[in-house]
Amino acid sequence: MGEGNWARVKIILRSPASRLKGVCADARFSGPVGRPAVAPVLCINGPEDKLFRSQSADITLSSEKERIKKMLSEGSICEMNLEVELFALQDSNAKLVAALHEANANVEQWKKQLSAYQEETDRLRDQVADLETHGGHGPSDLLKDELTQSLEELESLLKAKDEEIHILQSKKSEYHELERDRGEAIHRLQELEMRNMDLERRVQNAEQTLASSLEERDRAENEVHRVIDILDVKIFDLNDLRQSLAKLIDK
Template sequence: MGEQPLLSIKAHVFQIDPATKRNWIPASKHAVTVSFFYDVGRSVYRIISVGGTKAIINSTITPNMTFTKTSQKFGQWADSRANTVYGLGFATELQLQQFSEQFKELKEAARLVRDKSQEKFELLSPALNITAPQAPPLLDVNGSTEDKLFRSKSADMEQTTEKEQMRKMLSEGSICEMNSEAELFALRESNAKLLAALHEASGSIEQWKKQLAEYQEETDRLREQVAELEAQNVVPGPDREGEELAQSLAEMEALLKAKDEEIKILQGKKPDITELEKEREEASKRVQDLEEKNAELKNRVQLAEMALASSLDARNRVEGEVHRVVETLDVKIYDLSDLRQNLAKLLEK
């Protein structure tokens, strides 16, 4: 039937340094999947994690194992079979809690499996349960059997106490190192994300500067058009429009200078992501305002050009009428001159 997956959680995997037994060594560059499995054939529970093509965790859960939370997002357990201590750094406290609860449940399940196997063994071996006649204890050179049993129990107790002390020292000694390693790993990832965001923000700033340069060129072109209209000085209406356009252009220049100063400040400060997003939104809004003002200036220039054209047409019409009147007067003057000459001839006769 194989193994059945029970729970999978993403985590950063660490192993204790075999040389110092205090420092953590990262077993994976990134967060990997750590899974609980149940081996149906052998009735055992295992923790498995694969990084690339090799297994970085292959730990069989036993009733003697203990999963210890050493911080809000970090936990560890010792595996005597693998002769190492595993550490896991999680993204959230909830994931650490889920892993810890699953570990406790499977540890209890492993204990039940062990108890059942022992009971099964006792049932299959009834002869072991028959009480044999007690014989007097044998003495040898080293003393009585009771002394041997006492010394054996004392040695087991001393060995257990020594193991508990070593486990306690290992846990206490690795807490600080574990916290620093896990925080350093998290800070490295945050630093990489921040550098990528700053690089993207620098590209956005260059794009904004390019747009502002285009708007500056458009403003200069409009200023030249307004200057040409003011130089003609045909009618008072366009002059007023030119003054308004010049005032609007001055305001636009002030906005452009302010924007350049803001860009210099942005380049010097190296702001964080939230500030960059806020500045980008404000810059987009200002760019939209500039586009609207630019469109309004274009409309005003078109209106001024239309007014100028209509004024020129009116002046041309007036000049044409004046020319026609002058020509008519010349004809009349010529006729009067001719009439005067004819009258003078009649008087002479």
């Protein structure tokens, strides 16, 4: 080998870059020259940092998605409970309306009965007055008893009807209270439906964000693999150069 070639070889071997390449090649290769079967574990600041950030975002988004789904499930349970309560109120409302209709029908019947009793009372009074006018004497004991009994029955009937009317009025107030409770239940149900719609929208946004994060992570992983492949080629070339230089030195 000529002196010029030896000088160039010595310069290459003494340079820091050559020693660094030799160290990298020795750390990667041992034995005969050849491309290694196992890829090295490399730390590339840019793409690997992106990969770690993507994985962290993936975990955060998954937790947020699970939390929102849990809230949505709880909202659905509350909605079911409100629907059950609303159905119960509607059933009670229907029963009360039927009772009110029946009571109104009974009131009409009671009015007819009262009218009949009043007519009977007037008839008896007319008979008593007629006897007093034509006979010159007071009404007989039989007519007195009949009139007294009729008046007592009428007073008893009026008292009973007053009590039933009072009961109907109390039921009417209960009906209004049930109507108010029903309105409140419907309002709460509407609010819960709006809340569920908002939660569903948030879940969809979280799923879209998660999908975007997964795409970004895939791109980062592809970039890491591409850089690793390039470094594999460079290190393999450096190892070939080191082997060639070693052969030149041996000669």
